[in-house]
Amino acid sequence: FTRWCANLQQTWHQTIPLSAFMQLQITQFDGNLLACQAPLAPNKNLHHTMFAGSIYSLLTLTGWGLIWLQLQALGLQGDIVLADADIRYLAPVQQDARAQVQLLDAVGDLTALTRGRHVRQLLTVRLTEGDRLLAEFHGRFVVKPATVAVSAG
Amino acid sequence: FTRWCANLQQTWHQTIPLSAFMQLQITQFDGNLLACQAPLAPNKNLHHTMFAGSIYSLLTLTGWGLIWLQLQALGLQGDIVLADADIRYLAPVQQDARAQVQLLDAVGDLTALTRGRHVRQLLTVRLTEGDRLLAEFHGRFVVKPATVAVSAG
Numbered sequence: 001f002t003r004w005c006a007n008l009q010q011t012w013h014q015t016i017p018l019s020a021f022m023q024l025q026i027t028q029f030d031g032n033l034l035a036c037q038a039p040l041a042p043n044k045n046l047h048h049t050m051f052a053g054s055i056y057s058l059l060t061l062t063g064w065g066l067i068w069l070q071l072q073a074l075g076l077q078g079d080i081v082l083a084d085a086d087i088r089y090l091a092p093v094q095q096d097a098r099a100q101v102q103l104l105d106a107v108g109d110l111t112a113l114t115r116g117r118h119v120r121q122l123l124t125v126r127l128t129e130g131d132r133l134l135a136e137f138h139g140r141f142v143v144k145p146a147t148v149a150v151s152a153g
Numbered sequence: 154f155t156r157w158c159a160n161l162q163q164t165w166h167q168t169i170p171l172s173a174f175m176q177l178q179i180t181q182f183d184g185n186l187l188a189c190q191a192p193l194a195p196n197k198n199l200h201h202t203m204f205a206g207s208i209y210s211l212l213t214l215t216g217w218g219l220i221w222l223q224l225q226a227l228g229l230q231g232d233i234v235l236a237d238a239d240i241r242y243l244a245p246v247q248q249d250a251r252a253q254v255q256l257l258d259a260v261g262d263l264t265a266l267t268r269g270r271h272v273r274q275l276l277t278v279r280l281t282e283g284d285r286l287l288a289e290f291h292g293r294f295v296v297k298p299a300t301v302a303v304s305a306g
Contacts, residue, residue: 015199018207021174046168052235053210054171060206082205086239 001029004072008065035100036062050093059137062099063123067141076113077146085139093134101125119143154182157225161218188253189215203246212290215252216276220294229266230299238292246287254278272296
């Protein structure tokens with residue numbers, strides 16, 4: 001998992017300049033749960049709390065990242081695109097908060113990619129500080145088939 | 154309007170680092186319609202189109218900006234916060250696209266601020282390229298009363 005996460009974070013920082021500016025980091029991945037965070041300084045707003053757009057971007061990329069990691073696990077390739085999303089902001093984010101998403105909460109079967117199908121995957125990503133829910137994001141991602149990767153065996 | 158827009162853009166760039174990194178710019182304001190844009194380079198994703206989080210941030214700030222401009226017009230002060238939002242991505246954004254929002258489409262009466270009330274304002278912000286709709290954002294903002302500004306006369 002460590003190598004996958006390093007590759008994912010490198011992919012983000014190299015191809016999405018905003019993710020590098022945000023200093024987005026993966027903090028945990030255990031095969032089911034992916035957690036990311038971003039420091040407040042580059043992501044603040046004029047209230048000195050986290051900017052709504054940064055929170056959204058953090059939760060979007062955490063969701064996108066979980067799908068990317070699933071594709072690695074399945075030995076599949078696909079283009080992951082966000083089709084639509086909604087987000088609720090429940091409390092101001094004052095400091096580094098934790099974005100997390102679980103595979104167990106995901107709806108959608110990526111193995112249909114092997115049959116050349118587009119797959120929709122619904123994810124719920126939550127931003128928390130301790131036990132407190134600060135924001136909740138629901139994203140409907142579409143994964144389009146790409147070349148099937150050769151299994152590393 | 155020119156001075157208000159200059160102040161708004163300066164407020165964004167000085168207090169929201171992400172907006173400066175995105176190179177967010179106001180391109181039009183006529184008292185009803187506010188249009189903004191951001192160049193593709195700092196906002197791209199790994200498909201070389203605009204990152205979903207950048208699109209969302211552009212539309213959020215365009216909506217936030219219209220409320221800020223309304224407050225200026227009414228001689229009121231208030232803290233503008235996004236409570237929740239949804240967004241649909243309809244087509245990839247290949248180059249500089251135009252985010253626009255109209256006061257005529259807004260739902261919510263800001264003058265209730267003068268009676269010490271919180272005001273909810275619903276805004277629809279659209280991202281277009283020519284006649285083509287690329288993304289649509291609905292945001293529910295809350296404006297909290299602050300000190301009433303002295304009219305400049």
